[in-house]
Amino acid sequence: MINRFWNRLFRKPVVWQRSIVDLAGLNDLARSGLAGLLLAQEKARLNFVSAREAQQRNPGRANHDRMHDSLLHLQATNAVVQSLLNERALEERLATEPSPEEVAVGKSR
Numbered sequence: 001m002i003n004r005f006w007n008r009l010f011r012k013p014v015v016w017q018r019s020i021v022d023l024a025g026l027n028d029l030a031r032s033g034l035a036g037l038l039l040a041q042e043k044a045r046l047n048f049v050s051a052r053e054a055q056q057r058n059p060g061r062a063n064h065d066r067m068h069d070s071l072l073h074l075q076a077t078n079a080v081v082q083s084l085l086n087e088r089a090l091e092e093r094l095a096t097e098p099s100p101e102e103v104a105v106g107k108s109r
Helices: 002-010 024-031 034-057 061-096
Strands: none
Touching (some): 024 061, 034 061
């Protein structure tokens, strides 16, 4: 019943199952340098801007869905890039910190 209501209201089928995400692109992105991360982010942003402009020129369901999908892709790309940047910064910080054996421990009394 909910499925019929959703289809009638939004004219789009409900997908209840979670999809399997292909992570091959994320592995390549993680191996790329800082420039690769920024290029992936910029490409996702330009795709969203293009989809948004197409939706503004020709409002319709297909253009709206394309804009929505590109927005979701942009948000996902931003999240992945941010987490990879945080991971790299943490690795660099851990590499520059002295090991616990090298830290002088003072007496408490």
